[in-house]
Amino acid sequence: MSFLKSRNLKVGYAKRTxxxxxxxxxxxxxxxxxxxxxxxxxxxxxxxITDHLKLLGGTICILEKxxxxxxxxxxxxxxxxxxxxxxxxxxxxxxxxxSIGRYPHTNHIGKLNxxxxxxxxxxxKIVNGQSLINKEFKSLSDGEKQRIxxxxxxxxxxxxxxxxxxxxxxxxxxxxxxxxxxxxxxTEKKKxxxxxxxxxxxxxxxxxxxxxxxxxxxxxxxxxxEVITNSxxxxxxxxxxxxxxxxxxxVELPKSIGEAKxxxxxxxxxxxxxxxxxxxxxxxxFSGILFKNDIAYNTSKSLANDTIVEESFIDIxxxxxxxxxxxxxxxxxxxxxxxxxxxxxxxxxxxxxxAFENCIDILSLRCEDLNLNEKRxxxxxxxxxxxxxxxxx
Amino acid sequence: xxxxxxxxxxxxxxxLLIIAIGINITxxxxxLNLKDIMDVIFNNRELTKFESxxxxxxxxxxxLSAILFGGALSISGFLLQTFFKxxxxxxxxxxxxxxxxxxxxxxxxxxxxxxxxxxxPFRLFLVSFIxxxxxxxxxxxxxxxxxxxxxxxxxxxxIGYIASAGTNFMITFASEKNIVSLHNxxxxxxxxxxxxxxxxxxxxxxxxxxxxxxxxxxxxxxxLGENYAKSMGINxxxxxxxxxxxSSVLSACVTAFAGPISFVGIAVPHLTxxxxxxxxxxxxxxxxxxxxxxxxxxxDYFARTxxxxxxxxxxTVTSFIGAPLVIWLMANRRKRV
Numbered sequence: 001m002s003f004l005k006s007r008n009l010k011v012g013y014a015k016r017t018x019x020x021x022x023x024x025x026x027x028x029x030x031x032x033x034x035x036x037x038x039x040x041x042x043x044x045x046x047x048x049i050t051d052h053l054k055l056l057g058g059t060i061c062i063l064e065k066x067x068x069x070x071x072x073x074x075x076x077x078x079x080x081x082x083x084x085x086x087x088x089x090x091x092x093x094x095x096x097x098x099s100i101g102r103y104p105h106t107n108h109i110g111k112l113n114x115x116x117x118x119x120x121x122x123x124x125k126i127v128n129g130q131s132l133i134n135k136e137f138k139s140l141s142d143g144e145k146q147r148i149x150x151x152x153x154x155x156x157x158x159x160x161x162x163x164x165x166x167x168x169x170x171x172x173x174x175x176x177x178x179x180x181x182x183x184x185x186x187t188e189k190k191k192x193x194x195x196x197x198x199x200x201x202x203x204x205x206x207x208x209x210x211x212x213x214x215x216x217x218x219x220x221x222x223x224x225x226e227v228i229t230n231s232x233x234x235x236x237x238x239x240x241x242x243x244x245x246x247x248x249x250x251v252e253l254p255k256s257i258g259e260a261k262x263x264x265x266x267x268x269x270x271x272x273x274x275x276x277x278x279x280x281x282x283x284x285x286f287s288g289i290l291f292k293n294d295i296a297y298n299t300s301k302s303l304a305n306d307t308i309v310e311e312s313f314i315d316i317x318x319x320x321x322x323x324x325x326x327x328x329x330x331x332x333x334x335x336x337x338x339x340x341x342x343x344x345x346x347x348x349x350x351x352x353x354x355a356f357e358n359c360i361d362i363l364s365l366r367c368e369d370l371n372l373n374e375k376r377x378x379x380x381x382x383x384x385x386x387x388x389x390x391x392x393x
Numbered sequence: 394x395x396x397x398x399x400x401x402x403x404x405x406x407x408x409l410l411i412i413a414i415g416i417n418i419t420x421x422x423x424x425l426n427l428k429d430i431m432d433v434i435f436n437n438r439e440l441t442k443f444e445s446x447x448x449x450x451x452x453x454x455x456x457l458s459a460i461l462f463g464g465a466l467s468i469s470g471f472l473l474q475t476f477f478k479x480x481x482x483x484x485x486x487x488x489x490x491x492x493x494x495x496x497x498x499x500x501x502x503x504x505x506x507x508x509x510x511x512x513x514p515f516r517l518f519l520v521s522f523i524x525x526x527x528x529x530x531x532x533x534x535x536x537x538x539x540x541x542x543x544x545x546x547x548x549x550x551x552i553g554y555i556a557s558a559g560t561n562f563m564i565t566f567a568s569e570k571n572i573v574s575l576h577n578x579x580x581x582x583x584x585x586x587x588x589x590x591x592x593x594x595x596x597x598x599x600x601x602x603x604x605x606x607x608x609x610x611x612x613x614x615x616x617l618g619e620n621y622a623k624s625m626g627i628n629x630x631x632x633x634x635x636x637x638x639x640s641s642v643l644s645a646c647v648t649a650f651a652g653p654i655s656f657v658g659i660a661v662p663h664l665t666x667x668x669x670x671x672x673x674x675x676x677x678x679x680x681x682x683x684x685x686x687x688x689x690x691x692x693d694y695f696a697r698t699x700x701x702x703x704x705x706x707x708x709t710v711t712s713f714i715g716a717p718l719v720i721w722l723m724a725n726r727r728k729r730v
Contacts, residue, residue: 050624051623052620052623052624071626072623072626072627072628073626074626075626076624076625076626077626079624080624081620081621081624083620083621083624085618085620087617087618087621089616089617089672090480090666090672091666091667091670091671091672092616092672093396096672096673097617100613100614100616100617100625101625103610103614103625103626103627104625104626106610108607108610109607109609109610109675110609110610110613110675134396156625
């Protein structure tokens with residue numbers, strides 16, 4: 001049964017509608033992530049859900065009870081928030097900030113009873129904030145502040161939490177820590193969580209449902225595996241340049257355009273780095289022969305002028321070898337990454353021999369000598385330097 | 394951050410107030426002996442006519458008014474600082490006092506009377522109150538479209554200038570006698586406060602301050618900003634109106650009876666926060682009132698005695714102490730965090 005439900009929300013400002021037809025259904029304990037480019041209206045939707053902006057239309061219900069018909073205090077018991085705004089209250093400890101979260105539950109003067117104190121303590125434990133409680137809030141780091149603000153929201157004891165970009169300002173370690181806390185809250189405490197995130201790669205790891213927003217419309221809605229696809233992301237974010245790989249959560253800058261001067265033989269992690277270095281210096285390249293399961297495959301697809309690919313775990317077919325030889329003839333250099341040349345990789349030794357016969361410079365990162373008149377290097381940057389000088393770049 | 398225990402804070406501030414009262418009771422153009430006064434209280438000694446006149450006609454009303462008005466101004470400044478989330482606002486900065494002065498000036502300078510205003514202390518209070526509220530409402534009207542607190546404060550200062558210009562305009566055409574009485578009023582002084590005035594102002598100030606104390610819970614939540622406060626169930630619109638009304642009532646009442654007194658409203662809340670190291674309104678409200686009272690008492694002591702028999706205006710002293718204090722506190726703020 002759905003717990004939190006929105007129907008045809010229309011959000012925005014008196015004279016300007018920002019997003020229309022926002023519909024979602026969440027079960028208790030589910031996490032909904034809002035995703036979309038800057039200015040697409042993620043914050044506007046969240047502000048309207050939390051009633052910081054008046055809804056222009058539609059309804060939000062928790063267990064069939066409409067949120068906006070509730071009294072402010074009742075509403076506060078149903079929904080707590082963590083906002084993007086950074087607060088800097090003077091002379092307040094982290095503990096005091098968290099305690100304020102008990103507001104809707106305390107008496108008229110705000111006295112904390114034993115039960116309140118236990119809940120505050122537990123909330124702080126959930127965010128691992130025990131060591132912070134007596135420090136001044138202003139002196140905490142961004143990550144610590146964010147955890148304290150989440151503890152504050154937790155001790156408000158509302159079943160729904162709304163967070164506006166909780167990971168901004170945070171470095172990767174804090175991001176992971178924070179999402180881990182939220183994930184635990186949803187599974188262990190059955191909190192229903194609605195939040196906006198910027199990191200597409202993290203969304204699929206935490207969300208149960210995703211709202212992808214584009215140009216004032218819900219572009220896609222559903223579970224992350226259906227919503228977050230390469231094409232959907234590229235369209236929603238209008239990625240004319242660069243590319244985002246949803247499988248790996250990997251971003252590449254736009255590839256350089258021009259005639260390929262280099263053929264890179266071999267894959268693996270080192271190839272990944274080499275592709276990026278070449279691309280940074282505007283040196284265009286071909287790559288091959290890679291298997292589809294090679295970790296360099298996606299990067300090469302994004303950056304190389306062309307990539308010669310073979311299906312995984314089979315012998316390389318002849319047409320792929322011929323195609324590679326054609327490319328090698330067009331190039332000035334062949335770079336040997338130094339991968340094994342045995343088993344199904346045998347084809348690559350054929351390519352190196354071909355380059356040697358056609359008098360194309362072979363630059364090798366391999367530890368041993370192949371007697372193909374190759375120049376050997378121990379680092380990628382030395383190869384790049386050499387090519388740069390050679391090509392007058 | 395090390396927190397000081399609440400009872401200790403209140404005890405120390407209370408002792409400070411007692412000391413300030415002690416100094417003010419005994420010192421003046423005629424010095425009384427503290428032991429003699431104690432004898433009256435504890436050993437049933439009869440006061441001489443001379444002593445009784447000094448104490449009950451001059452010093453005690455003056456001490457009580459300094460306590461009441463100093464406390465009220467400080468609370469007023471505290472409410473404004475909470476509302477604007479800015480430590481340098483006070484009734485003065487936001488044009489509230491200038492608005493009061495404009496209205497009081499209008500009635501003093503033109504000798505105009507309105508039948509429904511009646512006479513006596515209540516008339517001056519009403520006029521000053523209306524002036525304060527109007528200038529505050531004007532600031533609030535612009536508050537809706539101002540996108541930052543800085544803009545709002547500049548607007549407040551500008552409204553203050555306009556009100557002062559209005560007052561100066563009237564001064565140009567006023568009689569000398571009226572100008573002098575406005576000037577005397579606007580210097581701010583606790584001399585000439587009568588028991589009647591004290592009674593009236595305590596009826597206004599004490600309930601307002603007590604009410605403020607009972608707003609501690611929303612005041613605390615408000616420290617996290619309006620958006621968080623709203624998410625916890627505070628009716629923001631109502632609360633804003635409450636803050637401004639309470640603050641204006643307090644500063645209007647003081648301004649009406651003692652004239653505009655500068656810097657108490659800005660300096661004392663700030664000083665209290667920094668010395669008590671807390672923002673908890675349940676501790677802060679009584680502390681600010683106590684410290685405001687002591688601060689004003691000590692300032693008044695200097696005003697009376699420094700160049701005796703000439704008496705300085707209270708604002709002269711509060712500004713001399715208050716302004717450098719604020720500068721020093723602001724400049725050293727980073728170091729203490």
